[in-house]
Every structure is written in structure tokens, then in C-alpha cells.
Amino acid sequence: MTNAIRAELIKMRTMPGVWVTLCLALPLTVLVIVGVLVAAGDSVPGHTFNHVHTLRQQRELLGAGYFGILVLAPIMGVLCVTGEYRHKTITTTFVLVPIRVRVLVAKVAATALWAILIGLVTLATVAAVALPWNAGLGGVTTQVTDQAGAVVPGLLASAVLLGLFGLGFGTLVKNQVAAILLTIGGSLILESLLVALARAIFHYDLNWLPNAAGAALAGDIARGFGGGGGRGGERLLQWWQGGLVMLAWGLVPLAIGYYTTFRRDVT
Amino acid sequence: MLEATSFHPARRARAHLRMAARAGGHDVHRVEEVLDLVGLRGDAKRKIGGFSMGMRQRLELATALLGDPDVLVLDEPSNGLDPQGIAWLRDFMRYLAGEGRTVLVSSHLLSEMAQTIDDAVIVSYGQLRAKGTLAEITAGMTGRVMRARTPEADRLSGVLSQAGVAFRRLGPDEVAMDGVQPEQVGPLLATNQIVLYELVQEGGDLESVFLSLTAGLGFGDPASTAGAEPEPQPQPGARA
Numbered sequence: 001m002t003n004a005i006r007a008e009l010i011k012m013r014t015m016p017g018v019w020v021t022l023c024l025a026l027p028l029t030v031l032v033i034v035g036v037l038v039a040a041g042d043s044v045p046g047h048t049f050n051h052v053h054t055l056r057q058q059r060e061l062l063g064a065g066y067f068g069i070l071v072l073a074p075i076m077g078v079l080c081v082t083g084e085y086r087h088k089t090i091t092t093t094f095v096l097v098p099i100r101v102r103v104l105v106a107k108v109a110a111t112a113l114w115a116i117l118i119g120l121v122t123l124a125t126v127a128a129v130a131l132p133w134n135a136g137l138g139g140v141t142t143q144v145t146d147q148a149g150a151v152v153p154g155l156l157a158s159a160v161l162l163g164l165f166g167l168g169f170g171t172l173v174k175n176q177v178a179a180i181l182l183t184i185g186g187s188l189i190l191e192s193l194l195v196a197l198a199r200a201i202f203h204y205d206l207n208w209l210p211n212a213a214g215a216a217l218a219g220d221i222a223r224g225f226g227g228g229g230g231r232g233g234e235r236l237l238q239w240w241q242g243g244l245v246m247l248a249w250g251l252v253p254l255a256i257g258y259y260t261t262f263r264r265d266v267t
Numbered sequence: 268m269l270e271a272t273s274f275h276p277a278r279r280a281r282a283h284l285r286m287a288a289r290a291g292g293h294d295v296h297r298v299e300e301v302l303d304l305v306g307l308r309g310d311a312k313r314k315i316g317g318f319s320m321g322m323r324q325r326l327e328l329a330t331a332l333l334g335d336p337d338v339l340v341l342d343e344p345s346n347g348l349d350p351q352g353i354a355w356l357r358d359f360m361r362y363l364a365g366e367g368r369t370v371l372v373s374s375h376l377l378s379e380m381a382q383t384i385d386d387a388v389i390v391s392y393g394q395l396r397a398k399g400t401l402a403e404i405t406a407g408m409t410g411r412v413m414r415a416r417t418p419e420a421d422r423l424s425g426v427l428s429q430a431g432v433a434f435r436r437l438g439p440d441e442v443a444m445d446g447v448q449p450e451q452v453g454p455l456l457a458t459n460q461i462v463l464y465e466l467v468q469e470g471g472d473l474e475s476v477f478l479s480l481t482a483g484l485g486f487g488d489p490a491s492t493a494g495a496e497p498e499p500q501p502q503p504g505a506r507a
Contacts, residue, residue: 092287
């Protein structure tokens with residue numbers, strides 16, 4: 001099993017798309033950092049930017065990478081499996097590791113590690129950009145870093161489960177573009193529409209779809225950008241409920257994909 | 268060994284082999300050895316997307332050799348190779364066999380294979396048609412088959428039937444006659460004034476053997492054996 005995981009990690013680190021995805025975490029995080037500091041400046045007339053001062057703002061600043069994770073971790077999962085079909089390397093993979101469930105488990109592990117890496121890049125970006133900038137605006141750095149215990153576990157756990165979500169749909173769909181559109185377009189656009197419709201027609205909080213479930217797991221950090229608060233403050237699930245729902249959003253398509261696609265003969 | 272298209276184009280040769288070594292549970296130190304074996308050490312840092320077909324075949328061979336196998340199964344290894352690549356592959360397969368390995372090659376390039384192999388197995392439509400050493404398989408074929416190309420193939424078929432000569436229709440204007448010599452066929456054709464475009468005595472090469480053994484089994488006219496005697500089922504023992 002260890003060998004299969006190490007092989008998957010070599011595959012991942014030798015795919016340019018994976019590095020592009022990882023690098024995109026930096027600008028997306030900076031974008032959100034700007035947003036958080038602008039939002040903090042709203043309360044101070046005459047200032048475009050201000051240091052964070054409420055607990056929520058401090059957590060949002062530390063977890064500014066969540067939006068990047070929401071977009072990029074599923075892509076990482078999609079790339080991990082669909083790249084094999086796109087470049088026909090899946091045949092070699094199955095010849096080298098004939099037990100296909102072992103291949104899939106190795107891909108889960110590799111995706112999880114790269115998703116965590118995305119999370120770490122976002123945290124490094126926060127450390128390099130957000131904290132000095134916040135301090136320059138008069139903020140106290142320790143007030144932000146003290147929130148690490150509340151922010152970092154949820155951030156990294158959501159990264160892993162969002163990566164699994166992408167891997168699941170990648171296994172199910174196989175086509176790279178279609179899988180990316182399905183995961184990203186589905187969670188960012190289609191989900192917003194469905195949530196709005198559910199609220200307008202049925203007065204129901206549709207909070208178990210991937211975006212909202214990921215937001216619940218990530219906690220307060222996700223509310224402002226893509227999570228619950230961005231859509232009008234719907235009631236999110238508890239963090240652990242969000243985690244379980246996200247796990248299901250990854251495992252169910254993964255299991256269906258395994259039985260319908262992954263086990264099929266390849267040429 | 269798989270076809271030489273199963274590579275990620277952005278991956279470098281060494282990385283591909285390291286990945287394959289890990290996945291197959293082989294010692295990663297073998298990577299450098301097999302790179303040397305197939306002559307790709309100097310290109311190990313290059314991306315596979317920039318490799319020629321010959322280099323990809325070498326890399327595929329290197330992948331297959333990672334586990335230092337006793338038996339190598341190569342499927343159409345010379346597909347798409349240039350003459351230099353084919354010559355290299357031929358020498359390399361002989362080298363591997365010389366090391367005591369068994370190299371099983373499936374190929375449709377029979378004249379090429381005839382220069383390389385020791386033993387041959389001819390399979391057609393799932394049936395074993397012949398097996399044995401190359402010499403055994405081809406020995407009985409020299410001079411056995413005459414191939415005629417004529418615009419009067421139907422009339423020729425009738426004449427051959429009457430004369431009791433076993434034949435097979437290879438196409439609308441081609442007939443293969445088994446177990447005859449030119450001295451028998453020539454007078455028969457002249458007597459019956461059959462126009463000929465070509466009359467060839469097939470040689471005893473592997474390709475001719477294959478064509479002879481598989482004629483009428485779905486290639487060309489499906490009714491090609493009509494009127495012919497049942498096709499002999501060659502056995503190596505009978506040929507040797």
C-alpha cells in the first residue's frame with residue numbers, strides 16, 4: 001500500500017496541472033485577505049483598509065485561504081484521477097497495481113496530502129501577507145494567531161474532504177473538463193441557485209450541499225466568502241455534521257465511480 | 268509491455284520509471300540500470316512528450332525490465348519504429364534472450380520477426396495453426412504453394428477442381444494452389460488458355476507460411492474456399 005501511495009505522489013508531483021492548481025492558492029488567498037481588510041475598513045469612515053478587530057474578522061483573516069481551498073482542492077482530486085484517463089496512463093497503473101481498490105485508496109491518500117498542501121500554502125500566504133499587513137494597519141498579530149486552534153483544523157479537514165469530493169466525481173465522470181465543471185460549477189453556481197430556490201419556494205435551508213457542508217466544517221472562516229453568510233445567512237450544519245456530509249459527498253461518487261468506471265476493462 | 272502511448276507527456280523519463288518502480292514494488296535503484304540497458308540515460312531528464320516513438324518504446328521496455336523478469340511479453344514492439352529503431356529492437360531482444368530470458372513477441376510484421384525469433388506460434392481466429400522452431404515451420408512450405416493472379420479466376424477454379432488440385436481463392440482475381448509445382452500448373456493453364464497476370468511460387472518465409480495457413484479464414488472473399496479441398500491443418504511434426 002505504501003508503494004502505491006508513493007507512486008501516486010510521484011505522479012501528482014510530475015503533473016504541471018497540479019502545480020498550477022497549488023500556485024493559484026496564493027492569489028486567491030491574497031484576494032480574500034484584501035476583502036477581509038476592506039470589510040474591516042467599512043466600520044472606519046475614510047479608511048479603505050483597516051486591521052481586523054472582531055473575533056470573526058480575526059478568524060476570517062487567518063482562514064483567508066478557505067475560498068482557494070473550496071475551488072482548488074476539488075480540482076486537485078479531479079486531476080489525480082482524470083489525468084490517468086486523459087493520458088491513457090491508467091492502463092499502466094492497473095498493470096503495475098492490479099488490485100484496483102488499492103489504486104483508489106492510494107489516490108485518496110495522495111489527494112488528501114496535496115489538499116493539505118494547498119491548505120498550508122494558504123496559511124503561509126496569510127503569514128507572509130495578511131499578518132504583516134494587518135500589523136501595519138495597527139492590528140495585533142497575536143490576536144489573529146491565537147485563533148489557530150479554532151481555524152486551522154477545520155481549514156485542513158475541509159481541504160481533505162473537498163479533495164475527496166473532487167476525486168469522487170473525477171472517478172465517476174473520467175472526463176477532466178466535465179469533472180471540473182461539475183465539481184466547481186456545481187458547488188459554486190448550481191448550489192447557489194438551488195439554495196436560493198429552496199429558500200424562496202419552500203422556505204428551507206438547503207445546507208447539506210457540498211459548499212454549505214464544507215462551510216459548516218470550516219466554521220466561521222467560511223461565512224463571508226462562499227459559505228453560509230454569503231448567501232444570506234442561512235443556518236449551517238454543525239461542524240461535525242458538515243464533516244460527515246462532506247465525507248458522504250466524496251465517498252458516494254467514489255464508490256459509484258469505482259463500481260461503474262474504475263473496475264471496467266481498460267485498453 | 269504495453270503500447271508506447273501510455274505516458275504522461277509532461278513526466279520525465281526517470282520520474283516515470285521511479286513511479287513504475289514504486290508502484291510495482293521494485294527497487295528504485297533498478298531505474299538507473301534499466302535506463303542504461305535501453306540507452307536512455309542521457310535522456311532521463313527529458314519530458315516524455317518530446318520523445319520519438321523509438322525512445323518511447325525503449326522507455327516502455329525499460330519499464331517492463333524494472334522487475335528483472337524471466338519472461339517478457341511484448342505486444343507489437345516494433346510498431347511505428349524507424350529502421351534504426353527496428354534494428355535496435357531486434358538486437359535488444361536477442362540480447363535479452365541471450366541472458367536466458369524468454370521473450371514472447373506478438374507481431375504482424377512477420378518478415379521482421381523471422382529475422383529475430385527462434386520459435387514461432389501462429390494463431391488465427393483463436394486457433395493454433397502452427398508451432399515450432401522457425402526452421403520447422405517454414406521447411407515444408409518451400410515450393411508448396413503457387414499463387415496465380417488472373418482475370419479468369421472462376422474458370423481457373425473450375426479447371427483446378429477438375430484436375431484435382433487443392434486451391435484457395437485469395438481474392439476476386441487471385442488463387443492459391445497447394446502442393447503443386449510450376450511444371451504441373453503451367454501446362455494446365457496453357458491447355459485451357461487461361462490468361463495470367465502473375466504466377467508466383469511462394470517462398471518458405473514466415474509471411475508466406477502465415478498467409479498460407481490463414482487464407483480463407485476471413486481475409487478477402489468469404490466464399491473463397493468454395494470448391495476447394497478441405498484446408499490441411501499443418502502440424503509442426505508433419506512439417507519438420
